[in-house]
Amino acid sequence: MFIPFVYELRRRKVPVGTQETLSLARALAQGLHDSSLEGFYNVARALLIHDEKHLDDFDLAFGEYFRGVAFDAKKVTDEMLEWLRDVKKMRELTDDEKALIEALDPEELQRQFEERLKTQKERHDGGNRWIGTGGTSPFGRGGFNPAGINVGGGGGKSAVKSADARKYKGYRSDLIFDLRQIEVALRKLRAFVREGAQTELDVEGTIDATAKNAGELEVVIRPPRRPDTRVILAMDVGGSMDPYADAVSQLFSAAKKATHWKELRTFYFHNCVYGRLYRTEHFGDPVTVPELLRQCGPNYKLVFVGDALMAPYELLSSGSLGPGEPPTAGIHWLNAMREHFHHTVWLNPEHPRDWKGNTIEVVRGVFPMFHLTLEGLTEAVATLTRRR
Amino acid sequence: MDPTFKRFRGTFSYLTSDALEAAVNCALALEKPLLVKGEPGTGKTLLAEALASALEAPLLTWHVKSTTRAQDGLYVYDTVARLYDSRFGDGDVKDIRRYIKYGPLGESFRAPQRVVLLIDEVDKADLEFPNDLLHELDRMRFRVSETGDEVVAQQRPVVVITSNNEKDLPDAFLRRCVFHFIDFPEQELMRRIVGVHHPDVDRALVDQCLSIFFELRAMSRIRKRPSTSELVDWIAVLQRAGVTSVKLDREMPFLGALLKKEQDLVAFADQLAGGKKYRS
Numbered sequence: 066m067f068i069p070f071v072y073e074l075r076r077r078k079v080p081v082g083t084q085e086t087l088s089l090a091r092a093l094a095q096g097l098h099d100s101s102l103e104g105f106y107n108v109a110r111a112l113l114i115h116d117e118k119h120l121d122d123f124d125l126a127f128g129e130y131f132r133g134v135a136f137d138a139k140k141v142t143d144e145m146l147e148w149l150r151d152v153k154k155m156r157e158l159t160d161d162e163k164a165l166i167e168a169l170d171p172e173e174l175q176r177q178f179e180e181r182l183k184t185q186k187e188r189h190d191g192g193n194r195w196i197g198t199g200g201t202s203p204f205g206r207g208g209f210n211p212a213g214i215n216v217g218g219g220g221g222k223s224a225v226k227s228a229d230a231r232k233y234k235g236y237r238s239d240l241i242f243d244l245r246q247i248e249v250a251l252r253k254l255r256a257f258v259r260e261g262a263q264t265e266l267d268v269e270g271t272i273d274a275t276a277k278n279a280g281e282l283e284v285v286i287r288p289p290r291r292p293d294t295r296v297i298l299a300m301d302v303g304g305s306m307d308p309y310a311d312a313v314s315q316l317f318s319a320a321k322k323a324t325h326w327k328e329l330r331t332f333y334f335h336n337c338v339y340g341r342l343y344r345t346e347h348f349g350d351p352v353t354v355p356e357l358l359r360q361c362g363p364n365y366k367l368v369f370v371g372d373a374l375m376a377p378y379e380l381l382s383s384g385s386l387g388p389g390e391p392p393t394a395g396i397h398w399l400n401a402m403r404e405h406f407h408h409t410v411w412l413n414p415e416h417p418r419d420w421k422g423n424t425i426e427v428v429r430g431v432f433p434m435f436h437l438t439l440e441g442l443t444e445a446v447a448t449l450t451r452r453r
Numbered sequence: 454m455d456p457t458f459k460r461f462r463g464t465f466s467y468l469t470s471d472a473l474e475a476a477v478n479c480a481l482a483l484e485k486p487l488l489v490k491g492e493p494g495t496g497k498t499l500l501a502e503a504l505a506s507a508l509e510a511p512l513l514t515w516h517v518k519s520t521t522r523a524q525d526g527l528y529v530y531d532t533v534a535r536l537y538d539s540r541f542g543d544g545d546v547k548d549i550r551r552y553i554k555y556g557p558l559g560e561s562f563r564a565p566q567r568v569v570l571l572i573d574e575v576d577k578a579d580l581e582f583p584n585d586l587l588h589e590l591d592r593m594r595f596r597v598s599e600t601g602d603e604v605v606a607q608q609r610p611v612v613v614i615t616s617n618n619e620k621d622l623p624d625a626f627l628r629r630c631v632f633h634f635i636d637f638p639e640q641e642l643m644r645r646i647v648g649v650h651h652p653d654v655d656r657a658l659v660d661q662c663l664s665i666f667f668e669l670r671a672m673s674r675i676r677k678r679p680s681t682s683e684l685v686d687w688i689a690v691l692q693r694a695g696v697t698s699v700k701l702d703r704e705m706p707f708l709g710a711l712l713k714k715e716q717d718l719v720a721f722a723d724q725l726a727g728g729k730k731y732r733s
Contacts, residue, residue, distance in 0.1 A: 084628050088483055095482050097475065107475030112483075115627035117490060117634040252620055253580075268532050275536060282540045 067093075067109070070130050074113060077122040081113045088112045102131065118439075247319035250442045254366070254449055255294050255325045265289045295328040296320070297361060297406075299342055301371025302333050309414035312437055313370055316412075330361070336375040337395035338402070354398050358405045366449045367402060367409040370437065373428040374415065380424050399431045410445040412437045459508075466649050467496070467503035468642065476633035477504065483631065486572075486590055486612035488622075491635030494680025497615040500635075501571035504613060511564070513610075514571045515557035521578045523585030526558035530599050549599050558586075559604060562593060567608035576619040583626040591629060638681060640667060650685045654692055658699070662688055665701050669711060674720040679711040686710050701725070 067089065074081050089112045098104035106127060114123050263286040270285035277283075298320050300313055320329055332342035332352070342357060344350035352360075380395045403409055411432035413425065420429060428434065433448050435441035461477040463469035469477075477500075480487035489497045505512035515526055531552045539546045555563060561570040575583060589595050593606035614630065616622060638646060640663060647659055662684065670678045679687075687710040691699065696706050703725055712718050 080624065082628070088479075088485070088631075091483055092479050097478055097482055103471065104475060107472045108479055110472065111476035111479045111631050111633055115488070115624075115630065115632045116621075120634060249619060249621065266533070271536070272532060280539070282536055 067105075070109075070126070071113070073126045073130050074123065077126055079114065079119045079122050079126070085113050247316055247439070247442065248322060250439060250446055251319055251323050252325060253443075254296070254323075254446045255292055259288045259290055263288050292325045292327050294326045295330075295361070295365045296326055297330045297332065297357075297365050297367045299332045299334060299338070299367070299369050299371075301336060301369075301373075302346055303335050305336075305372050305374050306414075309372070309437070312414055316370060316437070316442075330365075332357075334371075336371075337373075337379050338398045339395055340398055354401060358401070361406075363405055363407050365406055367406045368445070368449070369409070369411040369432060371411070371413065372415045373411065373413055373425045373434070375424050377424055380427055396427065396431070399428065403431050408449045408451075409433070410435060410448055412441065412445060461504060461507055464503045464507050467499055468645055468649065469503075470636070470642070473500075473633055473635065476631055480613075480631040481611065484609050486614055486630045488614045488616065488627070488630035488632050489635060490616050490618055490632070492637055492678075492680055493617060494682040495635040495637060496681065497635060498571065498573055501569055501573075501613040501615075504611065505569040508567070508569060508611065510567050510569050510611070512569045512571060513557045513561050513564075514573060516573050517575050517578045517582070519577050519579075521582065523582055523589075524556075526556040526572075526586070527589065527595050527604075528553050528555045528559045528597055530554075530597075550602075553597055553599065555604075558589060559595070561610040562595075562604050562606040564610070565607060568610045570610040570612050572612065572614045574617055575614050576616040576622065580620055580623070584623050587626060587629065643667075643681065643684070646681060647685065647688060651688055651692065654688060655697065658691065658697060659688065661699050662691070665699060665705070666711070668701060669721070672721065672724050674724065675712065675717045676720075677712075677714050677717055683711050683713075 068086065071081055071086050071089075089109055092098070092108050092112060093105075098108045109127075110120070110123055114120055265287050267285045267287045270287065271283065274283040274285050275281065298317070300317065302313075306313065317331070320331070323329070332344060333346055333348065334342050335348070338354065341351040341353045344352065375395075409432050411428060411434045413420070413434050414437040415425065417436050420426065420434070425434070433445075435445040435448075460474070461469075461481060462474060477487060479485070489500055491497055501514075502512060530549075531554055535546060535549075535552045538544050545551065557570060557572075561568050590612060593609050594603060596603050643663060643666075644659065647654070647663070651659075666679060666684050666687075669675065687707060690707045690710055694706065699705060703722055708718070708721070712721060
């Protein structure tokens with residue numbers, strides 16, 4: 066049965082459960098897979114996968130799981146027909162059989178594969194229409210060859226082979242993301258309040274008021290719901306952040322485009338915050354941290370983006386607000402901001418395995434830190450929206 | 454297998470892939486909603502129309518907006534009209550049924566024959582919206598609480614749901630759906646799609662358009678990549694204007710049909726300027 070395959074998917078953290086498995090069993094019982102491996106691939110994918118970010122895992126699992134599925138070269142035609150009729154049987158291969166396949170001469174295999182395709186074609190011309198036969202090349206429907214992957218070339222497109230092509234790799238969520246995906250992740254960062262002009266009819270209120278008013282119609286209006294999320298985005302630019310410029314600029318444009326926020330303030334800094342943040346990328350138009358804290362209430366959500374990598378003295382030694390004022394360490398300002406704002410996060414493009422034994426560790430002690438990937442961003446957004 | 458079950462194979466004007474057919478047929482056979490995702494302009498909405506015409510069933514469309522609530526799809530109890538009538542005395546206020554207006558989902562349950570119900574852009578609505586529909590989609594029945602009437606689907610409608618991925622959909626909802634992700638068509642399929650829409654366009658022009666189109670899509674700096682529908686529109690415009698050949702340069706006719714953003718036009722011009730160096 067295909068159940069071990071389901072477990073293979075679960076091992077890859079694809080959320081499949083009993084419900085999906087039962088659906089797949091029902092679909093197979095109805096013959097929706099046309100007794101072919103390619104059909105099985107399509108049906109299983111439609112029923113087991115619910116999100117394009119798991120398609121790549123599905124392809125990987127499928128490739129891995131059915132790769133060992135090959136055939137005894139001497140009985141190629143008969144055996145394959147058997148398999149075509151019953152997809153479940155395919156995995157009942159012994160290690161010996163697999164070894165036999167691996168030892169097989171590729172050219173011989175190719176020849177038999179083509180021969181096999183010819184047989185199959187005649188068979189189909191006899192009236193058994195396979196899914197979507199578009200009438201292309203004789204090998205165009207190589208998909209029903211479970212071992213197509215081992216053959217290669219010839220234009221055959223087997224399910225395992227198309228699984229191997231991994232064309233959904235770009236939709237994985239644990240890689241650096243594209244603009245649209247960031248927008249999706251940021252969209253969860255929202256909240257609504259009713260304020261402003263009263264322009265909306267409150268039906269419930271109207272009914273209540275009318276009832277209290279002995280049936281005389283009394284209209285109640287209220288202000289519409291408006292977004293109430295205010296965000297401060299502070300980005301580290303230059304130096305060690307250059308390799309991540311793309312990811313950061315995408316995050317930036319996604320944040321700029323977000324229409325569900327009441328206010329977005331963006332600032333720049335280099336390496337660490339020393340008393341002030343800058344409104345332009347080239348460190349112009351500064352605002353001091355005390356000034357910022359005065360302007361923005363603790364309900365603002367503060368998001369840092371940076372690698373938090375610097376020389377230790379930058380974090381722990383001095384920065385000054387001007388001549389005559391006492392020097393203060395970078396860490397002091399980070400702490401001040403952490404204490405002021407209710408919700409803060411730090412997004413770091415460095416891989417989490419490098420977060421130990423350097424200044425990242427110190428910064429991480431101040432702010433909740435997340436990896437700058439779609440997954441990390443989603444977690445960060447969850448942290449930002451958590452009620453205190 | 455249900456003997457009346459007819460496999461969906463696309464229609465004359467809507468080309469499908471094996472994977473899409475498998476997904477549609479799973480949804481039909483298992484009577485589950487079909488969730489379709491994919492890049493904008495890959496024909497998610499058209500799928501429902503094609504399915505309706507293949508099944509010879511009427512199509513009901515529910516365009517979801519950011520303010521849509523699940524209840525709107527079932528029925529709306531028009532309190533204001535009733536209040537108004539009670540105040541100004543027009544019609545029988547006691548008959549609540551007069552003030553119940555069914556939404557697309559309610560209508561699809563009440564229809565005497567099987568219908569195709571398209572819930573378009575489900576992700577536009579609030580995050581909780583899909584969850585509120587779970588029960589109705591599962592059981593295909595709901596109760597009008599104002600009158601106590603129960604509306605039960607006479608024929609289970611075929612439900613097609615499209616999503617542009619603006620929000621994640623809840624897991625419980627996803628689990629009940631058959632999922633298909635429409636891939637961006639490859640060059641050969643694209644040629645056939647164009648052929649379906651513009652059967653009489655000169656083949657040489659189509660070739661040129663396709664190669665420009667895919668080159669544009671491959672340009673990494675373009676943020677909003679043109680999609681199938683834009684290509685089809687572009688070719689239509691070219692044909693109307695009597696253009697017989699195009700080549701990739703700054704004076705390309707009707708570029709605005711493909712690139713919709715000013716920054717993309719700038720990026721495009723930049724890329725061409727850079728490209729000239731190695732061409733000359």
